[in-house]
Every structure is written in C-alpha cells, then in structure tokens.
Amino acid sequence: MTVDVGAAYPTRVRQALADDALRAALDRATEHLRGRRAQALAGVDATRLRDEAHAVRRYAIEHLPDLLEQLEGNLIANGCQVHWARDAAEALGVVLEIAHQNHVKDVVKSKSMVTEEIGLNDALQRSGIDVVETDLGEFIIQLAGEPPSHIITPVIHKRLEDISEIFQTKLDTPPTDQPAELCDTARRALRSEFLIADMGISGCNFAIAETGTICIVTNEGNGRMVTSLPRVYVAIAGIEKVVRSVEDAVLLWQAASRNATGQDVSVYFSMSSGPRRRGDSDGPDEMHVILIDNGRSRILERRYGDATLCIRCGACINICPVYREIGGHAYGRTPYSGPIGAVITPLLEYDIRPARDLPFASSLCGACRDVCPVKIDLPRLLLDLRSDIVERRAAPIAERVGMRVYSTALRRPAPYRALARLARRLGRLAALLPPLKRWARTREPPRFAAKSFATLWRERGRRPGEGAAE
Amino acid sequence: MTDISTPRPRAALFVTCMVDTLYPGVGMAAAQLLQRHGADVVFPDRQTCCGQPAFNAGYRNDARAVARHLIDVFWPLVDGGDVDAVVAPSGSCVAMVKRHYPILFEAAHDIEYQRRAVQLGEVTYELTQYLVDYLGVADAGARCPGRLAYHPCCHLLRELHIDAQPRRLLSSLKDAEIAELPNADECCGFGGLFALKNADISTAMGRRKVRNVNHSGADMVVLNDVSCMTHLNGILRREGHSCRAVHIAEVLNGTVEHATAERDSPDDR
Numbered sequence: 001m002t003v004d005v006g007a008a009y010p011t012r013v014r015q016a017l018a019d020d021a022l023r024a025a026l027d028r029a030t031e032h033l034r035g036r037r038a039q040a041l042a043g044v045d046a047t048r049l050r051d052e053a054h055a056v057r058r059y060a061i062e063h064l065p066d067l068l069e070q071l072e073g074n075l076i077a078n079g080c081q082v083h084w085a086r087d088a089a090e091a092l093g094v095v096l097e098i099a100h101q102n103h104v105k106d107v108v109k110s111k112s113m114v115t116e117e118i119g120l121n122d123a124l125q126r127s128g129i130d131v132v133e134t135d136l137g138e139f140i141i142q143l144a145g146e147p148p149s150h151i152i153t154p155v156i157h158k159r160l161e162d163i164s165e166i167f168q169t170k171l172d173t174p175p176t177d178q179p180a181e182l183c184d185t186a187r188r189a190l191r192s193e194f195l196i197a198d199m200g201i202s203g204c205n206f207a208i209a210e211t212g213t214i215c216i217v218t219n220e221g222n223g224r225m226v227t228s229l230p231r232v233y234v235a236i237a238g239i240e241k242v243v244r245s246v247e248d249a250v251l252l253w254q255a256a257s258r259n260a261t262g263q264d265v266s267v268y269f270s271m272s273s274g275p276r277r278r279g280d281s282d283g284p285d286e287m288h289v290i291l292i293d294n295g296r297s298r299i300l301e302r303r304y305g306d307a308t309l310c311i312r313c314g315a316c317i318n319i320c321p322v323y324r325e326i327g328g329h330a331y332g333r334t335p336y337s338g339p340i341g342a343v344i345t346p347l348l349e350y351d352i353r354p355a356r357d358l359p360f361a362s363s364l365c366g367a368c369r370d371v372c373p374v375k376i377d378l379p380r381l382l383l384d385l386r387s388d389i390v391e392r393r394a395a396p397i398a399e400r401v402g403m404r405v406y407s408t409a410l411r412r413p414a415p416y417r418a419l420a421r422l423a424r425r426l427g428r429l430a431a432l433l434p435p436l437k438r439w440a441r442t443r444e445p446p447r448f449a450a451k452s453f454a455t456l457w458r459e460r461g462r463r464p465g466e467g468a469a470e
Numbered sequence: 471m472t473d474i475s476t477p478r479p480r481a482a483l484f485v486t487c488m489v490d491t492l493y494p495g496v497g498m499a500a501a502q503l504l505q506r507h508g509a510d511v512v513f514p515d516r517q518t519c520c521g522q523p524a525f526n527a528g529y530r531n532d533a534r535a536v537a538r539h540l541i542d543v544f545w546p547l548v549d550g551g552d553v554d555a556v557v558a559p560s561g562s563c564v565a566m567v568k569r570h571y572p573i574l575f576e577a578a579h580d581i582e583y584q585r586r587a588v589q590l591g592e593v594t595y596e597l598t599q600y601l602v603d604y605l606g607v608a609d610a611g612a613r614c615p616g617r618l619a620y621h622p623c624c625h626l627l628r629e630l631h632i633d634a635q636p637r638r639l640l641s642s643l644k645d646a647e648i649a650e651l652p653n654a655d656e657c658c659g660f661g662g663l664f665a666l667k668n669a670d671i672s673t674a675m676g677r678r679k680v681r682n683v684n685h686s687g688a689d690m691v692v693l694n695d696v697s698c699m700t701h702l703n704g705i706l707r708r709e710g711h712s713c714r715a716v717h718i719a720e721v722l723n724g725t726v727e728h729a730t731a732e733r734d735s736p737d738d739r
C-alpha cells in the first residue's frame with residue numbers, strides 16, 4: 001500500500017500524488033463509472049427519479065423515530081432479535097456476545113461500509129474469530145491487508161496487474177491478465193469459506209419498516225450466501241437506513257444502481273425478513289439486526305441532517321476531481337471518501353479535529369451536487385463544516401490572522417487601496433511570503449498591475465470625449 | 471440596438487478585487503463591451519471585494535464584514551433606481567452575491583442586510599449573461615484570429631447555470647476557430663483558498679486541465695474568471711507552454727493581443 005491511512009493528512013496526500021499507478025487505476029475506473037452512469041440515466045426520466053428518490057429519503061428522515069419503532073416491531077414479529085447500539089463499542093460488544101453465545105469460529109461477510117466504520121474485522125480477529133470478506137473487491141483488499149478506498153468499488157485503486165500479483169503471493173496462483181481467471185480463483189477460495197462459516201454478517205442498504213425486512217444490494221450473489229448459509233446471520237444497519245415501504249426500497253434500489261454502477265438494477269437484491277421458519281428449506285437459525293447510531297443523531301440534530309439522505313451510491317466520488325487525483329486512502333482511516341466522505345467523516349467522529357482537513361479538501365466545484373441522486377447539497381455542507389471548524393478555532397492561527405487582516409482592510413476602500421499599493425510595491429517578493437510560496441512552488445505568480453482599474457478609470461474619465469458616468 | 475427614445479440601460483460595474491489590482495485590462499474590456507453594446511457604465515469607486523475568499527474558507531464573520539461593504543456600495547444605487555443592474559466579469563463573485571449573501575446574513579439573523587442582499591442579487595449579472603440576456607447581444611462584433619477552447623468555470627456553470635451565453639458570444643467571433651476541450655466541465659483546481667491550502671492537489675488538477683487544453687490544440691483557453699485564469703497561466707507559464715488562458719471580456723472586446731503582449735513582457739519592471 002503506498003498510502004498509509006494512519007499517517008497525517010499532508011503525508012497521505014503526498015503519498016497519493018506520487019503514485020502514478022494509483023492515478024492510472026483511478027482514471028480508468030472513474031471514467032468508466034461516469035460513462036456507465038450517464039448511459040443508465042439517459043434511458044429514464046432522470047429528473048423524476050431524482051425527485052422521487054429525494055422525497056422518499058426525506059420522508060424517512062423526517063419520520064425517523066416512528067419508522068424505527070415500526071421497523072423494530074416488525075423485525076421482532078418476524079422472529080429477529082433487535083439490538084440498539086449507540087456507538088461502535090456497543091455494536092462490537094453485541095456482535096462479540098452473539099458470536100460467543102453461538103460458539104462462532106468462522107465469519108463470512110458481505111461488503112459493508114458500516115462494519116468498516118466500526119472496525120469490526122479487527123475486533124473479531126482480536127477475539128480469535130476468523131473473518132473472510134466475500135465480495136470480490138473486499139476479498140482482494142483483505143488479502144492485501146488494506147482498507148477499502150471507495151464505498152462501491154473498494155479495490156478501485158488497484159490495476160489488474162496489481163491484483164494478479166496479490167493472488168500470486170497470497171494464493172499461490174500463476175500470473176494472469178484475465179479477470180475471469182482471477183474471479184475463478186476467488187470463487188474457489190470462497191466456496192469452502194461459505195461452507196464452514198458459522199456466522200454471516202452484512203450491512204444493510206435499506207431496512208423496510210412496514211415489513212421488517214433487511215435489504216442488501218449486491219452483484220455477485222455472495223450476499224445471498226452470507227445471509228442464508230451460516231447458522232447465525234447478523235445485519236448491521238445505521239439508523240438512517242430505514243425506509244417506509246417495499247415500494248420505497250425498490251425505488252431507491254433503482255436510483256442507487258443506476259448512479260453507482262450504471263445498471264438498471266443490481267444483479268441481486270436480497271431481502272431478509274427473519275430466520276428460517278418451519279418448512280423453509282434454508283436460512284439461518286437466528287437473525288439479529290443491530291441498529292447503530294454512532295453519531296448519526298448528532299448529524300441530524302445539527303444542521304447537517306441532509307447528509308443522512310445518502311444512499312451510498314458513490315456517484316459523487318466518481319465525479320469528484322479531487323478524489324480522482326488522490327483516491328480514497330488519502331481521506332484517512334474512514335471508509336467514506338470523496339465529497340460525502342469529507343462531509344460525514346468529521347461528523348461521525350466525536351471530535352472534529354482528526355478529520356478537520358477533509359472539508360477543505362474540495363475546490364467546491366459543485367459537480368457532486370449535480371450528480372447526487374437524492375439531491376444532497378454537498379458543497380453547502382462542506383461550507384457549513386468549514387465555518388464550524390473555524391468557529392471552534394480549530395483552523396491554523398496564521399490563517400485566522402490573515403483573514404482578519406483581509407476583512408479589516410477590505411471592508412473599507414482606503415485600507416484596501418493601501419494594501420494593494422503595498423502588494424504592488426512588494427512585486428515579486430510577495431511570492432516569498434508563506435501562503436504565496438505554496439502557490440509559487442508549482443505556478444508562476446501573477447503580477448500586480450502598474451495601475452489599478454480604479455486609477456485607469458479615473459484617468460480615462462478626465463480625458464475629453466470619453467464620458468465615464470462617474 | 472437601443473432606440474434613442476428609450477433611455478440606455480445603466481449598469482454598475484463591479485470589477486472585483488482581482489481584476490482591479492491584477493488585470494485592469496479585463497475591467498476595461500468589460501466596460502467597453504457594455505458601452506459598445508448599449509449600456510451606460512457606472513463605476514462606484516469605493517468598491518473592494520465580495521468577501522468570497524473568507525466565506526469559502528469558513529470565516530463567515532470576516533466575509534460578512536466585506537459583504538456588508540459591497541452591499542453599502544451597490545445596494546443604494548439599485549434601490550434608488552440609479553442603475554438597472556450590477557455587472558461583474560466573474561461568475562464566482564456573482565455567485566457569491568446571488569447565492570451566498572442571503573445565507574450569510576440569514577445565518578447571522580441580519581434581516582435588513584438579508585433583504586438588501588436578495589434585492590441586490592436579483593439584478594446582479596455576470597458579464598456575458600448581461601450582454602446576451604439583458605442587452606440582447608448575439609454578435610460580439612469582434613475578431614479573434616486563432617484556435618480557442620472554452621473552459622466553463624465551475625461557479626458560472628453550476629452555481630449560476632450560465633453556459634449558452636458565453637459560448638454563443640464566442641461563436642460569433644470572426645476568424646476564431648472553436649476547439650473541443652475534452653472534459654471541459656471538470657474543475658481546473660483553483661478553488662480559492664484550496665489553491666494554497668491544498669496546493670499540490672490543486673496543481674495536479676490544473677495540470678490535468680492543461681493536458682486537456684493542449685490536447686484540444688487550442689492556442690488560447692477562454693474563461694470567465696481571472697482566478698482560474700491566474701491558476702492556469704501559472705502552470706502554463708511555469709511549464710513552458712505557449713498556450714495562454716484569457717478572460718472572455720478581452721476576447722469579446724478584441725483586445726486580447728494587447729493583453730497577451732502585456733502578460734508576456736520581458737521580466738521585471
């Protein structure tokens with residue numbers, strides 16, 4: 001791994017920018033996903049899909065307490081055991097307790113960002129439980145010992161040749177440039193894992209309140225095995241994942257699929273409504289649902305509620321020109337990268353400081369807002385976060401002083417003109433000042449004009465025949 | 471063309487701080503364009519900046535102080551009927567006034583300035599938007615020999631949804647060939663304080679834009695914000711490319727050769 005997710009932000013960015021293979025992989029993948037998304041949306045009334053998806057999510061968030069209560073009731077009626085977790089530690093405690101009670105030794109997982117968010121794999125392994133990721137991308141990065149770098153395509157930062165190399169060293173396979181061969185290898189390795197696993201763990205894309213159903217969206221069929229083969233199935237869902245009805249879930253499934261991978265709908269849509277009932281040919285003996293907050297109600301209470309509308313499609317990440325240069329690992333230990341990651345990572349943390357660089361890692365170009373299928377105004381949220389960080393005095397002191405000088409001088413014309421004169425006199429020397437030095441390292445600095453526009457305009461007005469109105 | 475019997479529209483020119491101090495030629499070109507196409511130009515000389523540098527960096531109190539000043543300078547002209555519009559040669563600064571001022575004053579519960587900001591925002595235009603939508607200009611009436619690529623700046627495109635107007639004016643130029651810019655609507659990487667705080671990412675994005683510009687074969691990349699122009703020219707010059715980023719006002723005004731000569735004048739004064 002060339003980017004050390006545990007390093008400080010400037011180091012991570014430097015490492016990422018120095019990695020040409022990373023950028024080649026990102027370029028290819030994001031171009032491809034952007035293209036597929038555009039194609040998938042060209043065939044439908046995209047505006048309407050967006051309006052409806054937004055409305056469905058808005059409804060869910062506005063009725064969150066009621067829907068969660070209804071969800072819990074229906075899950076229990078379906079024979080599920082429901083657990084509430086305030087934070088990561090509580091959720092991990094619940095999972096370990098369930099594993100302990102059921103003498104679990106082997107866990108299979110389907111791709112889930114919330115389990116990355118709470119560090120589940122580490123916790124299980126520390127307790128001596130074996131965990132295997134069964135999504136192909138997740139399987140690869142688990143072999144490589146890396147965290148995911150994208151919420152939809154976790155292995156987006158690797159090229160085919162990188163993956164072949166990982167398989168050679170970890171699985172002892174011959175080198176290949178055939179994706180199908182790599183898939184076959186993974187499939188064979190995973191098949192036996194499914195058969196020995198005692199427990200399956202998944203995240204949750206949508207939790208349907210009216211029916212008490214956990215839905216997961218996958219493309220490889222591994223999700224279905226995780227939820228039905230092992231004795232115990234545990235689904236972990238952020239509390240914001242609840243939706244009202246099957247219809248709402250299906251609508252969001254379409255919106256997510258088209259925007260994430262450019263499919264009409266994903267290949268699989270697995271709905272689990274409880275453990276195996278008498279007469280069922282398969283299914284787990286026990287099904288647990290862990291509803292986790294971990295900062296979500298804090299997001300809702302503050303002015304960032306719109307961030308909880310997110311359906312984790314990744315479209316904002318694929319379009320993001322910053323993500324495209326640095327990739328997901330530059331965002332740090334968080335599984336959430338790109339614009340949505342820059343918004344929710346600092347909010348999910350109790351202390352904003354460790355992730356305070358992320359809201360500034362954006363040129364505010366607005367491309368993310370235009371693609372978001374649930375109309376989250378991501379640049380606005382980034383701007384609000386920036387002001388929050390500044391108000392908590394968490395910004396560098398030199399910057400704070402600089403801004404004070406700026407606003408004191410530019411709120412009146414005379415000091416503004418004086419400052420401009422000073423800059424003009426400094427000329428090229430200005431480029432030696434610390435903030436401008438950062439500019440000048442890679443870019444020629446601009447030159448101040450000999451005469452300002454205001455001066456030129458005044459002089460021009462004095463010349464006869466050129467009537468300036470003021 | 472405006473009829474003699476109806477008074478000419480009067481536009482207050484907000485040149486923006488960067489144009490005022492770094493690129494007065496762009497301001498002159500904007501003023502001349504407005505006058506030539508039928509508007510009287512008023513230049514309130516107490517103007518400074520829109521406050522965007524502080525706002526985008528999260529310093530809302532500092533941004534508000536500067537924004538109040540801009541409102542104090544321009545709002546009375548609008549409210550008193552002295553001008554019909556405020557025009558700026560920058561999509562970014564116009565977006566600041568139109569889209570962010572109301573947020574800025576709402577957050578501070580400053581109802582009076584919020585009201586003025588909304589009123590001001592309603593008559594604030596980006597230059598090409600004003601020329602096309604307000605003055606009805608279809609032909610810039612200028613000549614610009616060369617191969618041009620158009621880069622739509624993010625705030626113009628996505629905050630203000632202005633795209634057809636500048637493209638239409640550019641296509642009216644005589645002797646100009648418009649080159650197709652690959653991934654035209656991808657950000658150039660400037661982003662205000664981002665260009666300093668995240669200088670390396672900003673540069674990487676700029677280099678990507680430069681590669682695309684070179685790929686288009688253009689000898690000028692035309693855009694509407696001098697901030698993005700400064701960033702791109704910084705890279706183009708540092709890396710020894712002959713292509714230059716040029717502000718659309720100078721292109722439409724036919725004063726671009728002069729501008730290029732000035733920009734590339736032999737080193738220091």
Ligand code: SF4
Pocket residue numbers: 309310311312313314315316317340371372373374375376
């Ligand atoms: S913020 Fe919007 S675009 Fe980004 S992942 Fe969430 S739903 Fe998708």
